[in-house]
Amino acid sequence: MAGAPVAGEPEAGPAGAAPSPLLSWLVAPRTDRAVRFARGSGGWDRYSYADLAHLVSLASAALRARALPGRPGVVLATPNSVGFVTGYFGAVNAGLVPTAIAPPARFGGREEYVRHVARVLELTRASAVVGEPVHLAVLKDAAEAASEAGGVPVAVLSSDFSTGTETDRLSDVPTTELATLQFTSGSTSSPRGVRITWANMEANAAGNARLISFDGDQSTVSWVPMYHDLGLVGCLMTIVAKQGDLTLMRPEQFIYDPRRWIDCIAREGIQITAAPSFGFAYAARRLTPGDLEGADFSTLRSAALGAERHDPRGLWEFTRLCEPYGFDPATFTPCYGMAEMTLGITGHPPGTVPQAVHLDWQSLTPEQPVKIMARGTLRDAGPSGTPAEWLVSSGIPIDGVSVAVVDGEGRPLPDGYLGELVLSGTSTAAGYEPADADSSSRFADGKVFSGDAGFLLDGQTYVLGRLGDALSVRGRNIYAEDLDVRLADTSGVDRHRCATLVDADRIVVLAELAPGPWAERLAESLSLHVGGVVDVTVVGCRRGTIQRTSSGKPRRRLMLSQYLEQKLAGEVVAHRPRRPEEG
Structure with a gap:
């Protein structure tokens, strides 16, 4: 089958059907649409789809030349860049299975990163690992560690494939083969891969596109990293499949200059x-x-929200700032997703302001009806005096996905009852790598038992938090995510620099903040919120102490284990002991 035409050669015609609709752009790449990549010094590098297709052919040849029998994996430890895009599709084009992981800058220490990458190289049976030139030394250490463990050499390649001289043609990759292994460390220390097939990827990309009515004619900008499913499936595969104009930044560029x-x-x-x-x-x-x-937000049609529980306070602050310049909160598209379902599960179709409910959090009890104090939208929740009491809907299931709520025995619960969210459909991934990976989510009977607590109400999906990160207080559940949201109610606390850890006996708040009176106020506030039934400890720590998953969520179980083993650096800055039981 013909791939991208090579400069100076006649264009060959297609020899058959493309292996996947998501790859058809390689057969007929457009010159009038492009992907832009943010330069570190400002400005953009623009590559038309025809430019990218040619670079993919060079990357494909380089990767194919280093592929070993029985070693189909290619690991890309590369940020949002032309090197990532061409390396990723180059691996696919060569009949290999790409895996995206975080580049070294996302990890706190070199040794930890080397161990993590070496384990991923083993699990993916990788022939090669790809990274930017500045990161090749640490990737070589990881490759050597993996080679020693597996007895097979792993090539280390620069993500700059532009100097290649050989070219490859588009391979006939069957749609039944794996499209990617989506790795995450979750809340534990062991990496696990989710096995995403081409059928999964196609179904989810189509559902995502239908949710926001994307047909390729709209332009997109994102800074979400490619090693997260929202970045890879939502902001790359969904857009590139239709050759839409796409602008990519790196997360650190956004943090440094959100105005960009x-x-x-x-x-x-x-x-x-x-x-x-x-x-x-x-x-x-x-x-x-x-x-x-001089800004004008009126052209924005969809602002998809993913990767964490939706924050009504923060979303309203953005609305209040930008609404005078044409921003419409109806463009917010709150979603719910996870790698085990490829990406998208539910979403609030753009065009109406997202729905929200005011919960009676004190009465939340598993397998019982959720008590709703009020119903409204983000316009009601955000500016209210108690935004933490509101829960923003994550919308309705996307096409091809079903959502149910079950009790502890797996039996369906009625509308409005609190339980575990169970997911199914054509996006359901093919399992974990390794198959026995430690995870609070699980595959069973063709479904994904998500490990997330939530409920359905009038067709809308509401997600509260992880079942494993909940504190049981007199029969009701208090979720770590709920406590995270409430941190912002204490003056002087930036909740995005904190993480709440819970078990049956304690609440521990890690705070990357300078000591101050906020700590005592925070400890007292949380103690009152849970009725004083557990110890509350606030630990001040240095920036970078809080460990996060690929989506930025705190790795709570890992950090709680480290805290209990006194392996987590920090200083107790406030403490409220458990109060004696009355009576």
Whole structure:
């Protein structure tokens, strides 16, 4: 089958059907649409789809030349860049299975990173690992460690494939083969891969596109990393499959200068973006009305929210800042997703302001009806005096996905009852690698038991938090995510620099903040919220202490274990002991 035409050669015609609709752009790449990559010094590098297809052919030849029998994996430890895009599709083009992981900058220490990458190289049976030139030394250490463990050499390649001289053609990759292994460490220390097939990827990308009515004619900007399923499936595969104009930044570029992301939306007329809700809250804190002078958000059609529980306070702060410049909160598209379902599970279709409910959190009890104090939208939840009491809907199931709520025995619960969310459909992944991976989510009977607590109400899906990160207080559950949200109610606390850890006996808040009176106020507030039935400890720690998953969620179980074993660096800055039981 013909791939991208090589410069100076006649264009060959296709020899058969493309292996997947998601790869058809390689057969007929457009010159009038492009992917832009943010430069570190400002400005953009633009590559048309025809440019990218040619680079993919060079990357494919380089990777194919190093592929070993029985070693189909290619690991890309590469940030959002042209090297990632061409390396990823180059691996596919060579009939290999790509895996995206975080580059070294995301990890706190070299030794930990080397161990992590070496384990991923073993699990993927990788022939090669790809990274930017500045990271090749640490990747060589990982490759050597993996080679010693497996007895097979692993090639280390630069992500700059532009100097290649050989070219490859598009391979006939059957749609039944794996499209990717999506790795995450979750809340434990051991990496696990989710086995995503081409059928999974195609179904989910189609469902995502239908949710936001994406047909390829709309432009998109994202800074979500490619090693997260929202970045890879939602912001790359879904968009590139239709050859849509795409602008990619790196997460650190967004953190350093959120205005760059906002300017793409409000000054270039971009219509689609995606980010965790903290991204919008962060932009609202960093920008002023003066930064938005002349901005126009009226072209934005969808702002997809993923990777964490939706924060009504932060979303409303962004709305309040940007609404005078044409921003409409109806463009917010709150979603729920996980790698075990490829990515998207539910979403709130853009066009109406997302729904929200005011819960009676004190009465939340597993397998019982959820008590709703009030119903409304983000407009009611965000500006209220108690935004932490509100829960924003994650919308309705996307096409091809079903959502149910079950009790502890797996039996369906009625509408409005609190239980575990169980997912099924064409996006359901093919399991874990390794098959016995430690995870609070699990595959059974063709379904994914998510490990997430939630409920369905009037067709809407509401997600509270991880069942394993909940504290049981007199029959009701208090979720670590709920406590995280409540941190913002204490003056002087930036909840995005904190993480709450819970077990049956304690609440521990890790705070990457300077000591101050906020700590005593926070300990007292949380103690009152849980009725004083457990110890509450606030630990001040250095920036970078809080370990996070690929989606930015705290690795709570791992850090709680480290805390209990006194392996977590930090200083207790406030403590409220458990109060004696009355009577």
